Amino acid sequence: MIVLSGMRPTGKLHIGHLVGVLENWKHLQDKYRCYFFIADFHALTENPKNAFEIVQNTLEVVKDWISVGIDYKKSVIFVQSKVMEHAQLHLILSMLVSLNRLFRNPTYKEKVEELARRGIESKLVLNVDENRIEESINSTLDFIFKTIEIENDKSKSREQIYRKLKSDIMELLRTTLDSSIIIEQFLPNAEISYGFLGYPVLQSADILIYRANFVPIGQDQIPHLELARELARRFNSLYSEVFPIPEPILTEFPKVLGIDGRKMSKSYNNAIYISDSSNTVKEKIRKYFTDPNKIRKNDPGRPDICPIFYLHRVFNKEEKEEIYIDCSKGKLGCVDCKMKLFKKLDSYLEPIRQRREEVSSKEIFDILNDGFIEAQKRAQQTLELAYKAMKFQ
Ligand code: SF4
Incomplete structure (x- = not known):
């Protein structure tokens, strides 16, 4: 049974990635044949200008994977863009999905809402000068009147017929223009690329190119997998059975909050990184947001809203109950509580x-190269099966 999972190379990983994704991968690699990939094509969808950063980030991310125990002897570790079959299958699958289906993708909708919140107006590409259209209609009608006898209808003057035809044509054009305007307003094309709209199809290709049986995802990512399942079914029914229908391995990702109490994220600059030195971790924990009502050591605290307590839940399971009680009763001060967490x-x-210190860049390149050979072998087999099913050879 094959499991497929990937990660965008957005830079070094933080402890949220560690407990949210990598710990899970470590379990999966003992049970299944896992394909873990760097989703560098996906990283381009939002940030095409900084392609060079993606290469550097890839090394950092894979270094983190290896350091935490993702085992290249058990799993296939590779970079998506090296295996060109992803792009080829993406192209084939893109013929099997409608634009309307992609417009319904939750990430696309979120992006449109985000742009609207930021006040970014959609731009009208279709820039029509009505006067010029009218001019053009006039000359067309003149031509018609000169070349065709349409004055047989004695009940109407030439002028009346002229005006009626003109208003019909203008109305027709306005209707057409209106629908163009609607499409443009729905698609804030100044900000959203064709690649972004189509990235769920690429995601589907990532899964189907390895004929993966399982994809580890959180509950909120189920709609993303649904498209891959639809496309597999559509391909199988249109041609013949090539793709297994991928199933989710539903995974509960522990919530890890950053220094400021928001979700831990590189973009919020509130993360503790896997590669942070001991002193840096201590300093970051010292700055952590806690219950604002707990000012003195003896004030009763509210661990349920405290990000430090979230981290105790994840990293300090042995003491979490005791800490909960002591904090709530005002028996534990935040400084001591943070120190316990730090240790x-x-x-x-x-x-x-x-382990991270020991891993060299050469080792990472070798791992990725071996992974590429292995991944490409499977991907080529799939593509051959797909072309054969399509009778496209
Ligand atoms: S004692 Fe610990 S859990 Fe309680 S508010 Fe302070 S840091 Fe948070």
């Missing part, structure tokens, strides 16, 4: 840091 987190990260 746990630091001892968890230390072996990862050491």
Whole structure:
């Protein structure tokens, strides 16, 4: 059974990635044949200008994967763009999906809403000068009157017929223009690329090119997998059975909050990175947001709203109950509580840091190269099966 999962190379990984994704991958690689890939084509959909950063980030991300225990001897680790069959299958699948289906993709809708929130107006590409249209209609009608006898209808003057035809044509044009305007307003084309709209199709190709049986995802990502399932069914019924219908492995990702209490994210600049030194981790924990009502050590706190307590839940399971009670009763101060967390987190990260020091760039290149050969072999087989089913050879 094959499992497929990938990650965008957005730079070094933080502890949210570690507990959210990588710990899960470590379990999966013991149970299934796993294909783990760097989704560098996907990283281009939002940031095509900085393609060069993607290459550097790829090294950092794979280094983190290896350091935390993703095992290249058990799993296939590779870069998406190296295996060109992803792009080829993407092209074939893009013929099997309608634009309306892509407009319904939740990420696309979120992007449109985000642009609307930021006040970015959609631009009208179709820039029509009505006077010029009228001029053109006039000359066309003149031509008609000169060349065709249409004055047989004695009940109407030439002028009346002329005006009626002209208003009909103008109305027709306005209707056409209106529908163009609607399409342009729905598609804020100044900000959203064709690649972004079509990226769920590429995601589907990523899964189907390995004929993957399972994809580990959170509940909120089910709509993304649904398109891959639809496209597999559509291809199989149109041609013949090539693709297994991929199933989700539903995964609960623990919530990890950053220094400011928001979701941990590189873009919020609130993350603790896997590669952070011991001192950096200590300093970041010291700055962490806590319950604002707990000012003095003896004030009762509210661990349920405290990001430090979220981290105790994940990294300090042995003491979390005691900490919960002591915080709530005002028996534990935030400084001591943070120190307890630091010790746990630091001892968890230390072996990862050491492994990270040992991994050389050459080792990463070798791992990626071996992974590429293995991944491409499977992808080529799939593409051959697909072309054969289509009788497209
Ligand atoms: S004692 Fe710990 S859990 Fe309670 S508010 Fe302070 S940091 Fe948060």
